[in-house]
Amino acid sequence: ADDQExxxxxxxxxxxxxxxxxxxxxxxxxxxxxxxGNSSRVQEDLETEFSSLHSVLDxxxxxxxxxxxxxxxxxTYELQSQLSACSKALESSEELLEVANQTLxxxxxxxxxxxxxxxxxxxxxxxxxxxxxxxxxxDSMSHMMVDFTQEREMLQAIKFLPVPATPEILVSECQVCxxxxxxxxxxxxxxxxxxxxxxxxxxxxYEGPPRARExxxxxxxxxxxETAYTLTGLRFDTRYMTFRVKACNKAVAGEFSxxxxxxxxxxxxxxxxxxxxxxxxxxxxxxEWDSCGGKIIQDIRKDKxxxxxxxxxxxxxxxxxxxKRVPSARVGRDRFTAESYTVLGDTFIDAGQQYWEVRFxxxxxxxxxxxxxxxxxxxxxxxxxxxxxxxxxxxxxxxSLTAKHNNKARALDCPIPDRIGVYCNYEEGALSFYxxxxxxxxxxxxxxxxxxxIPAFSVWxxxxxxxxxxxxxxxxxxxxxxxxxxxxxxxxxx
Numbered sequence: 420a421d422d423q424e425x426x427x428x429x430x431x432x433x434x435x436x437x438x439x440x441x442x443x444x445x446x447x448x449x450x451x452x453x454x455x456g457n458s459s460r461v462q463e464d465l466e467t468e469f470s471s472l473h474s475v476l477d478x479x480x481x482x483x484x485x486x487x488x489x490x491x492x493x494x495t496y497e498l499q500s501q502l503s504a505c506s507k508a509l510e511s512s513e514e515l516l517e518v519a520n521q522t523l524x525x526x527x528x529x530x531x532x533x534x535x536x537x538x539x540x541x542x543x544x545x546x547x548x549x550x551x552x553x554x555x556x557x558d559s560m561s562h563m564m565v566d567f568t569q570e571r572e573m574l575q576a577i578k579f580l581p582v583p584a585t586p587e588i589l590v591s592e593c594q595v596c597x598x599x600x601x602x603x604x605x606x607x608x609x610x611x612x613x614x615x616x617x618x619x620x621x622x623x624x625y626e627g628p629p630r631a632r633e634x635x636x637x638x639x640x641x642x643x644x645e646t647a648y649t650l651t652g653l654r655f656d657t658r659y660m661t662f663r664v665k666a667c668n669k670a671v672a673g674e675f676s677x678x679x680x681x682x683x684x685x686x687x688x689x690x691x692x693x694x695x696x697x698x699x700x701x702x703x704x705x706x707e708w709d710s711c712g713g714k715i716i717q718d719i720r721k722d723k724x725x726x727x728x729x730x731x732x733x734x735x736x737x738x739x740x741x742x743k744r745v746p747s748a749r750v751g752r753d754r755f756t757a758e759s760y761t762v763l764g765d766t767f768i769d770a771g772q773q774y775w776e777v778r779f780x781x782x783x784x785x786x787x788x789x790x791x792x793x794x795x796x797x798x799x800x801x802x803x804x805x806x807x808x809x810x811x812x813x814x815x816x817x818x819s820l821t822a823k824h825n826n827k828a829r830a831l832d833c834p835i836p837d838r839i840g841v842y843c844n845y846e847e848g849a850l851s852f853y854x855x856x857x858x859x860x861x862x863x864x865x866x867x868x869x870x871x872x873i874p875a876f877s878v879w880x881x882x883x884x885x886x887x888x889x890x891x892x893x894x895x896x897x898x899x900x901x902x903x904x905x906x907x908x909x910x911x912x913x
Contacts, residue, residue, distance in 0.1 A: 487563050497556035508546035515541050583613055583666035583673035586646075595681055596893050598655065603647040604664050604676060612668045616643040619664070619675070620650065622657040628678050629661055654888040655685035685890045686773035688766035688874060695762035696755040705884040706762055706876065708783075759800050763791065764874035764885075770845050774891040775874065776855045778838045779812070783881020786812040787823070788839055790850055791875035801877045802828070808864045809875065810839065810852045822852075822862040833861050842895055843872070849899065858894045860902065 515538065522534040542548075584607050592603040602618065618640040623633055635657070640648060660683050663675040692701040697712035755761040768790075779786045787801040789809025801809040802823025811828070812835065813819045820835050821828040833854070839861070840853035850864040876883060 483563075483565065487560070490560065490563060494556040494558070498554065498558075501555050504546075505550060508550050512545055512547045515545060580612065580668055580670045582671055583610060583668055584608065585674045586616065586664050586666055586676045588662060588664060588676050588679040590679055590681075592647075593679070593681055595683055596890065598653045598685070598888075598890050599649055599651045600653065600660060600662075600681060600683065601647060601649040602662050602664070602679075602681075605646060606666060610666070610668075613666050614668050615641070616646070616648075617641050617665050617667060617672065618643055618648050618662065620660055620662045622683075623659050623661055623680070624657050626659055626680055626682070628680075653683070655683040655890065656687055656888045657683065659683060683890075684771075685888050686766075686768070686775055687888045688764040688775075689887075690876070690885065691763050691765040694754055696760045698760060699762055699878065701762055704887065705882070706878055707882040708760075708878060708880050753797060755797050757798050759796075759798055759877070760785075760879045761791075761795075761799075761801060761875060761877045763795075763876075767793065767871040767873045768843055768845055769871040772845075772891050772896075773843045774840060774889050774895065776838055776840045776886045776889060777876065777883055778855075778886070779878070779883035780881040781812075781835060781837055782814065783812065783878055783883075784814050785877070785879040786814075786881055786883060787875075787877040788841060788852075788883075789823075789875055790841075790843060790872040792870055792872060794870075795875070801875055802826070807875055808850050808866070809877070810862060820861075822864070824864060829862070831862055833859070836861075840892075840895070841874070842891060842899070844899065845872070851895075851899065853895060858892060858898070860898060863902070 518534075518541075519538045522531060522538060586604040586606055588602060588604045594601040600620075602620075604616075606613070619637045620640075621629075621633065621637045622635045623629060640650075659680045661678055661680045663678050665675045666673045689703045690701050690706065695701045695706070698709055699712075700707045700709040777788050779788070787809040789801055789807060791801065791807040795806045796804065799806065801807045802811055803826045805825040808824045809822075810831070811821050811823050813821070818835065820831045820833070822831055823829075836854040836856060838855035840855040840858070842851040842853065843849070845868055848865055848867045850866070852861045852863075853859060854861060874885075876885070
């Protein structure tokens with residue numbers, strides 16, 4: 420039995436090896452076919468390029484020959500015109516000379532005097548004395564000569580275009596901030612033949628090289644002329660982004676660089692419909708006041724019959740280490756009730772710096788945004804117990820904006836924005852609210868978080884939406900460092 424098992428294993432191994440060799444033979448045959456096709460293609464391309472070069476030379480030759488002919492015709496015309504004028508002047512002079520000789524031989528004095536006077540006048544007006552005896556055009560054509568030495572050397576230097584070298588991404592020069600990623604790279608040596616670069620990136624939840632199967636496809640940015648590129652307007656819904664870049668010249672692209680993975684940490688959460696008041700119609704990241712409230716109850720009852728179908732169980736979200744997801748404990752009777760028109764986020768914060776923004780309807784009768792402890796009572800309104808901190812908009816009798824905690828409030832003397840940024844530094848116990856458009860600080864709570872906290876929202880007769888997957892803006896971080904000793908605190912609430 421042992422021998423049979425050993426033989427069976429050997430047979431299986433040999434069969435697998437045969438399959439590998441067979442596949443490799445197929446690959447070699449395919450490579451041979453590809454080689455033939457690629458060789459024919461590059462040869463055709465080469466012949467096309469040389470034909471194009473010949474055409475350029477032929478066109479240039481025709482143009483220069485035409486120039487020579489034009490120059491020759493111009494000089495010929497000048498010289499022939501001058502020759503004709505000189506011939507006529509010489510003929511006139513010879514006739515005049517003959518008349519003068521005949522006059523000298525005449526014996527009649529009266530005729531001689533008159534003839535001499537006529538000859539003198541004729542000589543004075545003779546064309547021969549008005550001619551320039553300097554050629555108007557040169558017979559030299561040396562100025563039309565061409566020296567092809569440099570061009571000949573250039574033609575002799577023609578060779579196959581080399582494959583571009585592989586770029587290297589400079590990790591220390593790359594930056595991740597304000598929901599943008601700037602990637603920089605360099606070539607081992609300068610290459611004047613490089614035409615452009617192609618950058619590819621994709622999101623992932625795994626640090627390091629990509630796995631055999633990734634959840635996200637490569638995104639391509641082509642035609643980059645510089646050795647750096649900035650991706651803007653990103654929403655960081657994964658922990659990392661992987662990058663690779665290749666250089667391209669006019670003919671061929673080089674190999675991709677080594678993969679580089681950059682951490683793109685940002686706070687990502689959704690609204691927990693199971694915690695919300697029955698008068699709140701909750702989507703993933705938006706809430707609308709619903710005075711009837713019947714539909715949301717039916718939806719929750721349906722959700723009870725499903726197992727692990729909530730977004731909190733999605734693989735992409737459970738892959739994130741922190742902030743952590745919090746299982747909903749407020750389904751059914753445990754949801755917020757009475758006048759606590761509240762809904763919580765589905766992810767709690769127990770470490771680090773987090774930032775998110777909320778856009779709300781300024782016509783809402785009441786709205787609040789902030790943080791709450793996990794044990795916030797289902798009858799508790801935000802800011803009216805020691806388990807929550809918030810900024811509250813009151814739009815009932817008169818419009819006001821206040822900071823609330825433990826049933827204490829402080830009126831805020833600032834314009835009411837339509838979008839609020841919320842910043843939490845868990846370790847330092849800081850909770851700050853900003854005008855999200857101008858990044859102007861509105862208020863800061865300073866406390867000590869003794870347990871995880873959850874994003875909390877409240878709305879009455881209104882609506883709001885939340886934007887997550889945002890990094891802490893750099894202006895907020897610098898402002899926090901600057902104002903760390905001067906910001907408001909819980910004690911300032913009255």
